[in-house]
Amino acid sequence: MQHVRTYGGSDGVAALDVAAVSHAYGPKRALDSVSFSLAPASFAVLLGPNGAGKTTLFSLISRLYDTRQGAIRIFGHDVTRASGEALRRLGIVFQARTLDLDLSVHQNLSYHASLHGIGSAEARRRIDAVLATVNMGDRLHDKARSLSGGQMRRIEIARALLHRPPLLLLDEATVGLDVQSRASILADIRKLVATEGISALWATHLIDEVEDSDHVVMLADGRVVANASVVEVVRTTGTGTIGEAFSKLTHKKSAPGDLA
Structure with missing residues (x-):
């Protein structure tokens, strides 16, 4: 990890x-x-x-x-x-699915990073790190709708970790x-x-x-x-x-x- x-x-x-x-x-x-x-x-x-x-x-x-x-x-x-x-x-994963299905994994995470004021270069580093943490690094450019339910959850967890909450x-x-x-x-x-x-x-x-x-x-x-x-x-x-x-x-x- x-x-x-x-x-x-x-x-x-x-x-x-x-x-x-x-x-x-x-x-x-x-x-x-x-x-x-x-x-x-x-x-x-x-x-x-x-x-x-x-x-x-x-x-x-x-x-x-x-x-x-x-x-x-x-x-x-x-x-x-x-x-x-x-x-x-605070990082939070709600029960309801919240990924934009028409965006890629990278686009979903980049949008979240921008909401937290994280610059593009730093965002890419953090995205790579959190995707590795949840074992989803190979799905970076896949559309969210192509993921299984469990994979979507992993991406949502990765997103919750992007701004490094304790x-x-x-x-x-x-x-x-x-x-x-x-x-x-x-x-x-x-x-x-x-x-x-x-x-x-x-x-x-x-x-x-x-x-x-x-x-x-x-x-x-x-x-x-x-x-x-x-x-x-x-x-x-x-x-x-x-x-x-x-x-x-x-x-x-x-x-x-x-x-x-």
């Missing part, structure tokens, strides 16, 4: 700090006093069924929605009061992909955290994407129902697996490998 240089954060400051965040759509409360933090150079899973509030939370972190209750900080920078400083430290958010990044593609992309993100010191928050509803060594933040009906290591969550709930623990905490039945 080629080295991806990132912005750093202050020592001892959380990569992401979510403090008592609530959000509502009219009378419907989507998030209810959500609080947790993510340490620098760490990987955590935001685990919850569809409709739990994961995408709403990511929309607040990325400033697609305004934070009206509570506070969100990225490496100490408040996303409302210092949005520029906060957001330049925090990466991925919202259901493997939705619609086959098992092998899901496992490969997730393994690449874990490796990126381990080798490059990036912090990553991986949102999913799929139990089989959670490893025993992971830290999990569980959401259900807009509330945090657990915030600990998988081992600790299983132990404190008196269950045998993280799937059983989730079912117990949310009083919902889950199909194998899926919380939906």
Whole structure:
């Protein structure tokens, strides 16, 4: 894996700090006093069924929605009061596909680089580096529409890394992909955290994407129902697996490998 240089954060400051965040759509409360933090150079899973509030939370972190209750900080920078400083430290991959299918991989990435004020020569160097990171260097001039779903996801991850953020958010990044593609992309993100010191928050509803060594933040009906290591969550709930623990905490039945 080629080295991806990132912005750093202050020592001892959380990569992401979510403090008592609530959000509502009219009378419907989507998030209810959500609080947790993510340490620098760490990987955590935001685990919850569809409709739990994961995408709403990511929309607040990325400033697609305004934070009206509570506070969100990225490496100490408040996303409302210092949005520029906060957001330049953030890379995000949303659930919906966002590549322009009629443009080449290079054109998609170059456009993103220009939005971040990266000059053409530097952009080309960074594009080569991030494509090597996601093992897509040979698809530089291919049209986005010619890529498989898994390859598109890799390009979107590469795009999120272009401006060298130290925090990466991925919202259901493997939705619609086959098992092998899901496992490969997730393994690449874990490796990126381990080798490059990036912090990553991986949102999913799929139990089989959670490893025993992971830290999990569980959401259900807009509330945090657990915030600990998988081992600790299983132990404190008196269950045998993280799937059983989730079912117990949310009083919902889950199909194998899926919380939906």
